Amino acid sequence: MACFSTLRWRASRAQVVPEQVSESAFRVHLQAELLKEETWNGWGIVVSSDEAIQELVIVAIQQSSAVKNWNLEHPECPIEVGQAILEVNGKTQRNEMLQELWDEKDGKDGKEGKVSLEMLLDVQLTPRQRSFFKGAIQRYDAVGDFLESAHLSHDLCVAEPCPICHDPVHGSSDVVRLPCGHHFHKHCAFKWFVSQRKFRCPTCNNLLGGWS
Structure with missing residues (x-):
């Protein structure tokens, strides 16, 4: 974004x-x-x-x-x-x-x-x-909770742009860091994870969790 x-x-x-x-x-x-x-x-x-x-x-x-x-x-x-x-x-x-x-x-x-x-x-x-919709609603809530815990301060210096939207991350008030270490705008990570069945990092494809 x-x-x-x-x-x-x-x-x-x-x-x-x-x-x-x-x-x-x-x-x-x-x-x-x-x-x-x-x-x-x-x-x-x-x-x-x-x-x-x-x-x-x-x-x-x-x-x-x-x-x-x-x-x-x-x-x-x-x-x-x-x-x-x-x-x-x-x-x-x-x-x-x-x-x-x-x-x-x-x-x-x-x-x-x-x-x-x-x-x-x-x-x-x-x-x-x-059937998929029922699971997607559960993911919607779970993703929101997870990203809230991964939220970082806006003054964190991240050199690379957000891998999803390619806009700068530094200066954003809404940045998250996944357990694998990659950074994203929170809203970008949210729509990415909600749209997927598996909870994988969009950069390294590391499985962070998932739902069947």
């Missing part, structure tokens, strides 16, 4: 009619406008997935004006925890969808303008997706 960006964003109020793809699936179009002065905080959609299911499952929705406005304007097709994401910006492969959700290039380097996100959601989980 761009910790030193000078952008703020506000959700676009333009009405977009959701496209009903099937009885349980529909398309969502989110828009946000980047403005100067504050940091771009992303879409606020926390997902988890696994190679066995490919789809992304929404496990939490953090503060997000874009999602809030969509839900207010489209109460018949809200974005909610427990839904499966089948497609993101035309991508259907698991890693590509994660990259689209995590891509924060539009919030860097003082850029401003509109950004958008299109998703295909399904409110009806398959039995395998439901």
Whole structure:
């Protein structure tokens, strides 16, 4: 995440009619406008997935004006925890969808303008997706507890950038150090671990713990 960006964003109020793809699936179009002065905080959609299911499952929705406005304007097709994401910006492969959700290039380097996100959601989980979702909710809580204990002071000098977002770590008020010794922005480590079944360091692949 761009910790030193000078952008703020506000959700676009333009009405977009959701496209009903099937009885349980529909398309969502989110828009946000980047403005100067504050940091771009992303879409606020926390997902988890696994190679066995490919789809992304929404496990939490953090503060997000874009999602809030969509839900207010489209109460018949809200974005909610427990839904499966089948497609993101035309991508259907698991890693590509994660990259689209995590891509924060539009919030860097003082850029401003509109950004958008299109998703295909399904409110009806398959039995395998439901089973995975239950475990993902447990991981969500466990990851939060673990990273809270791994939190470091913001004045710690770390020469290397965060391996997940590639932005500088030094000067951030939210840094964690894993037992293997690697450092990350806390929010980057959080979304990484929640999205994985195994609790592995994204740098050295060291298994720090895991859930079945």
